[in-house]
Amino acid sequence: MHLSSNDSRTVVKVGLASCGIAAGAQEVFDYLAEEIRTRNLPVRLERTGCLGMCFKEVLLEVLEEGNKSLLYGEITRDRAERILREHLEDGRPIKDWIIMGEGIHTPLENFFSKQRRIVLRNCGIIDPESIDDYQDAGGYQALERVLRSMSPEEVIEEVKGSGLRGRGGAGFPTGRKWEFARNAPGEPKYVVCNADEGDPGAFMDRSVLESDPHSVLEGLLIAGYAIGALEAYIYVRAEYPLAVKRLKVAIQQAEERGYLGKSILGTHFGCSIRILEGAGAFVCGEETALIASLEGRRGMPRFRPPFPATSGLWGKPTCINNVETLANIPWIIINGGKKFSECGIGKSRGSKVFALAGKINRGGLVEVPMGITLREVIFDIGGGIQNGGRLKAVQMGGPSGGCIPEALADTPIDYESVTGTGAIMGSGGMVVMDESTCMVDVAKFFLSFTQKESCGKCTFCRIGTLRMLEILERITDGKGHLRDLEILEDLAQKVKEASLCGLGQTAPNPVLTTIRYFKDEYEAHIEKRRCPAKKCRALISFEIIPEKCTGCRACALCCPTEAVSGEKKKPHRIDQVKCIKCGMCLDSCKVDAILVK
Amino acid sequence: MAKEMNGEMDKESLRQLLEKHESEPGALIPILQEIQESFGYLPEEALVFVSEEVGIPLGKIYGVVTFYSQLYLSPRGKNIIRVCHGTACHIGGAERISEAVSEELGVGEGATTEDGEFTVERVACLGCCSLAPCVMVNDETHARLSPRKIKRIVKKYRKTRVD
Ligand SMILES: Cc1cc2nc3c(=O)[nH]c(=O)nc-3n(C[C@H](O)[C@H](O)[C@H](O)COP(=O)(O)O)c2cc1C
Ligand code: FES
Numbered sequence: 088m089h090l091s092s093n094d095s096r097t098v099v100k101v102g103l104a105s106c107g108i109a110a111g112a113q114e115v116f117d118y119l120a121e122e123i124r125t126r127n128l129p130v131r132l133e134r135t136g137c138l139g140m141c142f143k144e145v146l147l148e149v150l151e152e153g154n155k156s157l158l159y160g161e162i163t164r165d166r167a168e169r170i171l172r173e174h175l176e177d178g179r180p181i182k183d184w185i186i187m188g189e190g191i192h193t194p195l196e197n198f199f200s201k202q203r204r205i206v207l208r209n210c211g212i213i214d215p216e217s218i219d220d221y222q223d224a225g226g227y228q229a230l231e232r233v234l235r236s237m238s239p240e241e242v243i244e245e246v247k248g249s250g251l252r253g254r255g256g257a258g259f260p261t262g263r264k265w266e267f268a269r270n271a272p273g274e275p276k277y278v279v280c281n282a283d284e285g286d287p288g289a290f291m292d293r294s295v296l297e298s299d300p301h302s303v304l305e306g307l308l309i310a311g312y313a314i315g316a317l318e319a320y321i322y323v324r325a326e327y328p329l330a331v332k333r334l335k336v337a338i339q340q341a342e343e344r345g346y347l348g349k350s351i352l353g354t355h356f357g358c359s360i361r362i363l364e365g366a367g368a369f370v371c372g373e374e375t376a377l378i379a380s381l382e383g384r385r386g387m388p389r390f391r392p393p394f395p396a397t398s399g400l401w402g403k404p405t406c407i408n409n410v411e412t413l414a415n416i417p418w419i420i421i422n423g424g425k426k427f428s429e430c431g432i433g434k435s436r437g438s439k440v441f442a443l444a445g446k447i448n449r450g451g452l453v454e455v456p457m458g459i460t461l462r463e464v465i466f467d468i469g470g471g472i473q474n475g476g477r478l479k480a481v482q483m484g485g486p487s488g489g490c491i492p493e494a495l496a497d498t499p500i501d502y503e504s505v506t507g508t509g510a511i512m513g514s515g516g517m518v519v520m521d522e523s524t525c526m527v528d529v530a531k532f533f534l535s536f537t538q539k540e541s542c543g544k545c546t547f548c549r550i551g552t553l554r555m556l557e558i559l560e561r562i563t564d565g566k567g568h569l570r571d572l573e574i575l576e577d578l579a580q581k582v583k584e585a586s587l588c589g590l591g592q593t594a595p596n597p598v599l600t601t602i603r604y605f606k607d608e609y610e611a612h613i614e615k616r617r618c619p620a621k622k623c624r625a626l627i628s629f630e631i632i633p634e635k636c637t638g639c640r641a642c643a644l645c646c647p648t649e650a651v652s653g654e655k656k657k658p659h660r661i662d663q664v665k666c667i668k669c670g671m672c673l674d675s676c677k678v679d680a681i682l683v684k
Numbered sequence: 685m686a687k688e689m690n691g692e693m694d695k696e697s698l699r700q701l702l703e704k705h706e707s708e709p710g711a712l713i714p715i716l717q718e719i720q721e722s723f724g725y726l727p728e729e730a731l732v733f734v735s736e737e738v739g740i741p742l743g744k745i746y747g748v749v750t751f752y753s754q755l756y757l758s759p760r761g762k763n764i765i766r767v768c769h770g771t772a773c774h775i776g777g778a779e780r781i782s783e784a785v786s787e788e789l790g791v792g793e794g795a796t797t798e799d800g801e802f803t804v805e806r807v808a809c810l811g812c813c814s815l816a817p818c819v820m821v822n823d824e825t826h827a828r829l830s831p832r833k834i835k836r837i838v839k840k841y842r843k844t845r846v847d
Binding site: 105106108109110141142144284285286287288289290293294325326327328361363364365366367368369380381382383384385386401442443444445446450451452482485516518520524529532533536542645647669670671674 | 708712747766774776807809811816820825830832
């Protein structure tokens with residue numbers, strides 16, 4: 088939506104996806120809108136989505152005459168005021184705040200150079216609530232081409248030729264899935280977009296839905312045409328209100344332009360799209376559970392086969408694809424499957440979006456060619472570890488995945504190589520850990536997640552994960568035995584083998600990979616009753632170094648249990664009985680006088 | 685947000701809600717979500733009514749309600765505080781954020797303050813992981829938090845109410 092009708096030359100864009108908004112972008116946007124109006128500036132203010140540089144939010148881009156772009160980072164309302172005055176009114180850009188721009192050298196130049204943006208092609212560039220913007224960027228041309236000049240079989244061939252595999256985690260070849268659904272007997276057929284993105288630490292789908300919702304709709308409609316579906320569903324996670332809002336806007340706009348409805352673009356193909364919001368159950372991301380939830384039931388997975396492609400929603404052939412998978416489709420149709428497959432290695436073609444988070448300098452969203460190494464992603468694109476720390480491990484695949492140690496950082500990112508490490512490619516969460524992260528705690532964290540989210544149908548998943556969790560709790564409490572590691576591995580194997588769906592089958596992966604690569608850390612907890620990363624509260628204690636303490640009372644004032652005592656200007660001490668080891672004193676101390684043991 | 689269920693009037697709006705979904709098979713969850721939207725939770729009378737009108741056994745409806753963590757059988761606070769305990773937030777110190785919230789409000793996770801102002805929840809990932817740790821208050825996400833910062837934010841929500 089172009090907020091100002093006078094077609095001025097300078098365009099200002101503010102990134103308004105939820106990451107930007109959380110950092111204060113809405114306030115900056117509203118302020119600029121008001122000021123541009125009252126000062127009557129020849130500036131057009133636009134909304135855009137997520138550019139992926141979450142670490143520099145709030146982002147503000149100034150596009151001058153001839154499309155020269157200057158990108159400002161870490162903008163606040165006050166900074167926006169100065170940009171308005173000096174750059175927009177007086178024509179003097181503020182060099183210190185520019186993080187990227189033509190002819191300007193900044194450390195961030197290489198953030199994009201190693202990326203290959205196919206899914207994210209429009210993210211952070213177009214206004215997600217403007218179908219005009221999407222069309223100006225070539226949007227809906229793929230749908231037009233498909234409906235006017237391709238048979239469903241030709242569409243499927245093109246997608247097969249691209250080598251695209253499902254980006255939701257399992258990596259099943261998309262073209263083949265479509266072919267199964269197309270050839271399966273039974274009418275009507277359904278297509279479903281899986282936007283339940285539940286892996287903690289992953290936000291690829293949210294970002295795409297908030298930044299470029301039309302590309303997902305277009306991909307979904309092409310899938311519908313290819314398999315012969317008249318109805319499509321998008322199942323969105325409950326925690327993503329902005330994604331739902333933007334999808335609704337996009338659906339209405341697509342209807343108005345004739346891209347949705349009974350006769351799309353005047354052809355014989357018709358398809359409607361409905362949005363359903365999840366109600367807070369991680370397992371509903373699993374395709375058969377998702378179908379149960381769409382049917383209004385408890386979201387419990389069922390045994391496969393039959394696969395949804397032959398018997399899905401209401402027992403009819405149903406094609407379920409992930410958000411990112413679908414966002415690739417329009418690009419593949421326009422540029423050709425061959426072009427897509429030129430990128431990547433082995434059986435992993437194209438690009439993959441990753442959500443970088445954790446102890447990394449440049450946390451955000453990146454899209455890289457398959458085959459790039461983990462090290463390149465973390466260091467060249469992600470800028471390395473925060474506060475000059477050392478990379479310890481990177482977690483891929485969320486609760487179904489595993490921790491890959493620094494020693495394997497040169498592993499190329501493709502489905503097979505990542506699986507070889509014991510982790511999985513997963514949906515794209517990449518959480519970076521440094522020396523301050525306790526790997527036993529991480530394993531416990533994931534297991535408590537899967538244990539809680541287990542739907543309870545299979546005994547091993549329901550009870551096996553609980554027994555494993557109890558053991559891990561025992562270990563982090565300093566009450567473990569060496570035999571526990573054997574029991575853990577044995578249980579892990581059984582849970583993997585005896586569970587019905589992917590949740591249980593993969594739940595032990597975080598435990599198995601941490602035991603495999605960080606056994607010494609488990610042993611330290613068990614034998615020495617020590618947590619090397621100093622994270623597990625039962626195994627650490629806080630003390631004040633008297634020589635360093637200035638008696639400023641900062642820690643005493645913030646201690647929630649009044650465990651710190653001492654006279655002003657004299658060294659203080661911590662009462663170990665009262666101390667709950669929350670670490671508040673550590674944060675408050677300005678002279679580094681708190682020692683963690 | 686929370687309304688009382690009283691008599692004919694609400695039955696009528698419930699009936700309209702059900703009619704809207706009549707043509708959609710399996711729409712139980714959206715129906716429940718809409719009821720919750722207007723009452724703040726799922727009152728028993730409403731569930732009985734849905735069961736009778738739609739012909740789904742009450743036990744089945746109850747089964748669905750208890751399966752999903754975001755369908756509630758009892759009233760909740762006016763402000764919902766969701767503390768993220770996803771991977772990135774966990775590593776970024778979510779436990780301490782939770783502690784700060786419960787210190788400020790005097791209730792733990794899953795509980796509602798006595799005055800009915802706040803309900804504190806624990807969620808797994810708000811999708812803002814690169815700005816961890818995060819907390820969502822109602823529909824607004826707050827990022828890059830510290831224990832001190834979240835206390836300030838909670839105080840602000842408390843104030844807006846008094847004004
Ligand atoms: C426990 C569990 C959770 C899952 N969550 C998701 C999810 O949030 N999003 C998703 O796209 N796929 C998820 N999947 C994978 C789906 O079952 C399915 O493979 C996928 O949606 C297929 O789409 P694709 O072929 O495009 O990847 C999950 C699987 C399991 C076992
Ligand atoms: S882990 Fe907290 S927002 Fe994702």
